Amino acid sequence: MISKTGMNPPKKNAFTLIELLVALVIFSAVSVGLCAFTATSMRLVGRNLATNHTHQTMRISGQQLLYDLHQAACAFRLISFDGTNYTDLTPTATTDVDAFTQQYASTRANGVRFRVQAGGPYPLTANTTAASTSLQFDFGVGGQLPYVPQVGDKVAVPLLSRDFDITAVTTVPTPGNTTGVITISDPAGLGFAVDTTTSGNLTTGYFYREVAYTVYNNQLRFHANYNGLTKGNWRLIRNKITSPQPFALLFPTNGTASDGLNLRLSLEYYDTDYSARKFTSGTVTLQATVPIRDRPPPISSTNAS
Amino acid sequence: MGHSTPTFPTFSRTPRARGFTLVEVLIAAGVLAFFIVTSVTAMAQINRWATAARLRTLALALAQQKADEILSTSWSVLSPTPPTVLTAGTITENNLPIDNDSFNNATGLSSVFSSLDTPINGMRTTTITSVSARQVRATVTVTYAYRSHNYSVSMNTLRSSDDF
Numbered sequence: 256m257i258s259k260t261g262m263n264p265p266k267k268n269a270f271t272l273i274e275l276l277v278a279l280v281i282f283s284a285v286s287v288g289l290c291a292f293t294a295t296s297m298r299l300v301g302r303n304l305a306t307n308h309t310h311q312t313m314r315i316s317g318q319q320l321l322y323d324l325h326q327a328a329c330a331f332r333l334i335s336f337d338g339t340n341y342t343d344l345t346p347t348a349t350t351d352v353d354a355f356t357q358q359y360a361s362t363r364a365n366g367v368r369f370r371v372q373a374g375g376p377y378p379l380t381a382n383t384t385a386a387s388t389s390l391q392f393d394f395g396v397g398g399q400l401p402y403v404p405q406v407g408d409k410v411a412v413p414l415l416s417r418d419f420d421i422t423a424v425t426t427v428p429t430p431g432n433t434t435g436v437i438t439i440s441d442p443a444g445l446g447f448a449v450d451t452t453t454s455g456n457l458t459t460g461y462f463y464r465e466v467a468y469t470v471y472n473n474q475l476r477f478h479a480n481y482n483g484l485t486k487g488n489w490r491l492i493r494n495k496i497t498s499p500q501p502f503a504l505l506f507p508t509n510g511t512a513s514d515g516l517n518l519r520l521s522l523e524y525y526d527t528d529y530s531a532r533k534f535t536s537g538t539v540t541l542q543a544t545v546p547i548r549d550r551p552p553p554i555s556s557t558n559a560s
Numbered sequence: 561m562g563h564s565t566p567t568f569p570t571f572s573r574t575p576r577a578r579g580f581t582l583v584e585v586l587i588a589a590g591v592l593a594f595f596i597v598t599s600v601t602a603m604a605q606i607n608r609w610a611t612a613a614r615l616r617t618l619a620l621a622l623a624q625q626k627a628d629e630i631l632s633t634s635w636s637v638l639s640p641t642p643p644t645v646l647t648a649g650t651i652t653e654n655n656l657p658i659d660n661d662s663f664n665n666a667t668g669l670s671s672v673f674s675s676l677d678t679p680i681n682g683m684r685t686t687t688i689t690s691v692s693a694r695q696v697r698a699t700v701t702v703t704y705a706y707r708s709h710n711y712s713v714s715m716n717t718l719r720s721s722d723d724f
Contacts, residue, residue: 282587306611318611499671501664521661534676536677539659544625547629
């Protein structure tokens with residue numbers, strides 16, 4: 256068609272209202288879909304990360320925790336840490352029955368202490384009388400000195416089926432001279448005359464040190480030397496622990512005393528970076544009943560601390 | 561000079577498409593929707609796999625726990641009867657919590673996250689077979705169900721007496 260003026264036909268310069276509305280609806284639908292997709296994706300990825308993080312945490316820290324607990328050479332003792340002081344507890348039985356052992360769980364605690372073998376067997380290198388309270392050992396192993404005794408450690412002498420607290424280290428072994436002399440706690444002495452000079456005689460001692468695990472501030476802490484002034488020294492095993500009191504002892508029946516030889520553990524992990532979202536399956540609980548390793552026989556007490 | 565028909569400039573270009581047609585937009589939206597649904601489904605499946613892996617680890621911990629008990633219980637062949645846990649036979653324990661430990665759910669002990677897990681219980685079967693007077697073979701199997709699928713983890717160990 257030719258306009259009367261001889262010019263080009265009029266151009267369509269804008270969208271119609273219908274076109275705009277249709278485009279707007281489609282754009283809105285796509286936008287809403289993308290927003291929902293993004294939100295869902297974020298949540299799913301976050302949940303996946305939370306699940307995997309806690310899973311990984313449980314695997315790594317659980318391995319070390321269980322390994323150490325299984326090295327216990329004596330009964331477990333529950334302790335409490337309030338942020339300042341470490342206190343021994345006297346747990347009592349509750350009505351909570353452990354599903355694994357059908358025994359009764361004690362009142363819970365945020366810490367446990369026990370002894371692990373720290374050194375030995377080391378040979379006695381000086382004769383003793385029955386009244387001797389001073390024992391000399393050679394602490395060297397292949398020219399190295401992997402263990403240095405300290406006050407508070409225990410020495411067990413399998414030949415005598417006895418163990419003693421170490422009350423003094425009168426000669427501290429060094430890499431240059433690995434012979435050390437310790438003083439044992441029993442005032443009556445060793446109770447046995449040991450001849451170390453006769454060929455073929457070999458009397459050895461095993462040395463045990465107190466260690467502990469505590470949970471505080473969402474941290475699982477390992478105390479490698481839970482003794483005297485050093486008991487407050489710890490290193491972090493894992494953070495993001497969300498069970499405040501994961502340790503308990505097991506009682507055979509509700510009311511009887513526990514021998515402390517079985518520790519009930521229920522350690523919950525949650526990646527607290529995701530705490531506001533509370534993802535399902537984002538938590539992992541390591542639950543275990545841990546008996547001590549009773550070979551060699553458990554040493555007699557844990558009361559050095 | 562005769563009358564001539566006025567001429568207009570001729571353009572060879574074809575009419576331009578000034579926008580998408582509704583059909584094009586709908587197809588694009590369909591493709592996008594397919595992508596979104598597929599992605600969300602895949603991520604949900606990945607989450608299920610992660611949860612299944614986590615449950616498998618926890619089930620292994622249950623089996624390991626029994627194996628620890630078998631390996632650490634005192635056993636002297638001089639005693640008239642072996643300890644119960646080392647006696648030949650099969651012991652089945654039902655309804656053991658794999659996750660969401662009820663131990664932690666008491667008032668004052670539970671965290672705000674303790675209830676996030678759907679409780680899944682498992683069955684632990686321990687079979688002790690006598691190999692010799694001083695040795696037994698132990699097989700610990702933990703079975704559980706997750707999303708209508710049955711899963712099973714198993715551990716084997718040998719245990720000798722303490723006498724040597």
